[in-house]
Amino acid sequence: MNFEQFQNQSRLYVIGALEPEEVEEFEKARKKFGKKAEDFITKCYALHEAFALSLRPAKSSDAIKERLMAMVKAKKQP
Amino acid sequence: MAKRPGRPLTMAPLVEPGAPSDFDLMKGLQAGDADALAQLYDRYNGILKALILRVIHNEAEADDLLQEIFMEIWNQAKNFSEQKGKPLGWMVTLARRRAIDGLRKKQAYVRAEERLQNETEQQPEAWVHNATEEEIVLSDTRVLIRKVISSLPPAQQQAIDLAFFRGMSQREIAAKTNTPLGTVKTRLELGLKKLYDGLKDLKDEL
Numbered sequence: 001m002n003f004e005q006f007q008n009q010s011r012l013y014v015i016g017a018l019e020p021e022e023v024e025e026f027e028k029a030r031k032k033f034g035k036k037a038e039d040f041i042t043k044c045y046a047l048h049e050a051f052a053l054s055l056r057p058a059k060s061s062d063a064i065k066e067r068l069m070a071m072v073k074a075k076k077q078p
Numbered sequence: 079m080a081k082r083p084g085r086p087l088t089m090a091p092l093v094e095p096g097a098p099s100d101f102d103l104m105k106g107l108q109a110g111d112a113d114a115l116a117q118l119y120d121r122y123n124g125i126l127k128a129l130i131l132r133v134i135h136n137e138a139e140a141d142d143l144l145q146e147i148f149m150e151i152w153n154q155a156k157n158f159s160e161q162k163g164k165p166l167g168w169m170v171t172l173a174r175r176r177a178i179d180g181l182r183k184k185q186a187y188v189r190a191e192e193r194l195q196n197e198t199e200q201q202p203e204a205w206v207h208n209a210t211e212e213e214i215v216l217s218d219t220r221v222l223i224r225k226v227i228s229s230l231p232p233a234q235q236q237a238i239d240l241a242f243f244r245g246m247s248q249r250e251i252a253a254k255t256n257t258p259l260g261t262v263k264t265r266l267e268l269g270l271k272k273l274y275d276g277l278k279d280l281k282d283e284l
Contacts, residue, residue: 011270012248012263017241019248042163047270048174049167050277051242054223057124058131064145065119071145072112072152 001029007040014044100165107155115152122166123148126173132243133177143180147173178245226276234269237262 001009006029012018013026030037098106098117106114126147130140151169158168227235240246240254248266252259 008267008271011274012241012266015238015242015270016245017248017266042161044274045163045167045171046277047274048170048242049164050223050226050273052125052129052166052170052173053219054227055125055128055132056220058127058140060123060127060141060144064141065116065123068119068145068148069112069116071149072115076110076112 001025001032003033003036006030006033006037010037010041010044011047014041014047101160104155104158104165107152108158115148118151118165118169119148122169125166126169129170129173129243130177133174133245134181139180143177146180147176150176174242174245181245222280223277226273226280229276230269230272233257234265234272237265238269238273241266 006026009018009022009026009029012022018026030041033040098114100118100121103114103118103121107118123144127140127144130143130147131137134140134143147169150172154172158165162168230238236255237251240251241248246254248259248262251257251266252262255262257265
């Protein structure tokens, strides 16, 4: 696998769309390309952010935040 | 894409001047500061709820998951590292995984499938439809991202939509769309490359 092919596979990898039989070869290439590979995969995760930002924000109830903060505070207490 | 002068755009939503950055808030979480979590919640609950809803199509379940996801963000904050990207990307990755897990675990998959099917019949390209919906007031960032997405051929958009928002494998997409597996792979590869390049240009421009 050359680096261009690795880049194509990386974009599929970050959205979980690699088939099981492709993952093994991808992981081998990932090791082969080392830091360059890791840096590129990190960049690919920006796709996640973009997909989320492409959606119109949805309203959630104020009660959720209250429950969340109560849970956090309860957890922090000894 | 035209750059608007004097508007400091970023991929992430704008933060009020003087407000802590997302990285600052993540550091707060790592130090056990509940107020930092409250601020992150205020900043991103709408985006994460929209993402969850896009996956599970159920308002009540989406609310429950949103709460669970922010609790996980609190619990897992220690695992966040600046070297691994931005806080929003990390939160979205976590939220998407939980939403897809939730969809399968709660066995709502079939029900959501039926709802998705109904929606698909009414609006064959929901993502495209969203991109052109005039009644929605969109932020600059959203408009620009949607422009990049809507520049893809509909078949590529559909393949990416099913993979990202439904967590489908290439084989599942092939079966659902009655398309050869090789074609699905090509659509995903080409579509994601165009999106990646388009977003890179967008970031460079911004």
